Amino acid sequence: MEVHDVELVMSAVDPKQYPTTGDPEIALVGRSNVGKSSLTNVLINRNSYAHTSSQPGKTQTLNFYHVESQMYFVDVPGYGYAKASRTDREKWGQMIETYLTQREQLRGVVSLVDGRHEPTKDDQQMYTWLAYYDIPTLVVATKLDKISRGKWNKQLSMIKKTLQLKPEDALLPFSAQTKMGKDAVWDWIETQAFG
């Protein structure tokens, strides 16, 4: 999709605050600092529309970005933020679970993992959970600009294996820095959102 128009319509914590237009939604999940906001900015052709930060735990609410008035990206606060309090973690868990299991408009989840490393326990749990609920998932291995091209395939196979990726789910290489993978991620999103 060639994006000209994006609007952050809602930072929601409670389902009552979710948008009501009924447009399809794609959620972005991943641990804190993995690059969800950066991926969002690449997809919508902006440098800093979604707030990015080198400090983890910046995004605390579900941020609904209305794209071309046709669909929403839902930037989900990152998990695995070590400094988060237990109460915050529980609140986070409830907010995410409510959204991911009850949202009718949700068409798929883009789950980001750091392409440089083996998926963390949290990454594995998140993927297992998405698979359990049968939510169509695209795993994106990001920050690949930080490792040499010759290592990509090996990394991708390792990620697939560690997550025990289902055959119907896809894994794509990505870099917010070079924008590699942008079109492939968009293709997946458009297929999920509009069929």
Ligand code: GTP
């Ligand atoms: P939270 O909102 O805290 O959950 O983090 P986030 O997942 O939205 O991460 P964010 O997009 O803010 O990126 C975190 C840091 O990683 C920033 O300093 C980004 O510039 C950097 N970053 C994100 N993606 C890439 C990438 O593909 N390559 C490189 N080199 N850096 C990246």
Ligand code: MG
């Ligand atoms: Mg963010």
